[in-house]
Amino acid sequence: AQSVTQLDSQVPVFEEAPVELRCNYSSSVSVYLFWYVQYPNQGLQLLLKYLSGSTLVKGINGFEAEFNKSQTSFHLRKPSVHISDTAEYFCAVTANSGGSNYKLTFGKGTLLTVNP
């Protein structure tokens, strides 16, 4: 089984500041990793995903994440945030079991609040 720990439940930052949202995972097998964003009263939207290859993954809205296998981490970063980035961010993991759609395990979420 897999598990995900998002180390910060809330992250307040000022507009145009950089941000990092931390995610660590646990798994006995190789994994695929995802970051989703949830705006108020909406469903989840995929920001980016790591499947294989380059450990630095770029996503939508200027976000990127780096897969670090030795530290079992997949931290999300953005060099300069906007007010519109205020949302809840979820890290998710699934086992790389090949050939079938994937059962995602989500972290508890990090609420990013961007202040003017």
Next chain:
Amino acid sequence: DAGVIQSPRHEVTEMGQEVTLRCKPISGHNSLFWYRQTMMRGLELLIYFNNNVPIDDSGMPEDRFSAKMPNASFSTLKIQPSEPRDSAVYFCASGRVSYNEQFFGPGTRLTVL
């Protein structure tokens, strides 16, 4: 593309009543997932289907919950009888088998009084 469609968007009911939540996945997708989101427990996978067949229902909390997928374009999640602790936002998501992305619907906010 209309995205994943869920209905109703909000449901308020009284304890003991039957509740049915509905989901229409994205056309062409053959995997469907039901999730529940609460403040206490976060996002939990309840059940998922591949090609209309339930694959894993280990997340269904108890026998009061049941889910069906009679065809590729429709699924229901039923709670009977409902209890106040079932109050949550229920999300449906769809995707393609062997494709690593799930597309989420807007959710149904259920309140059981």
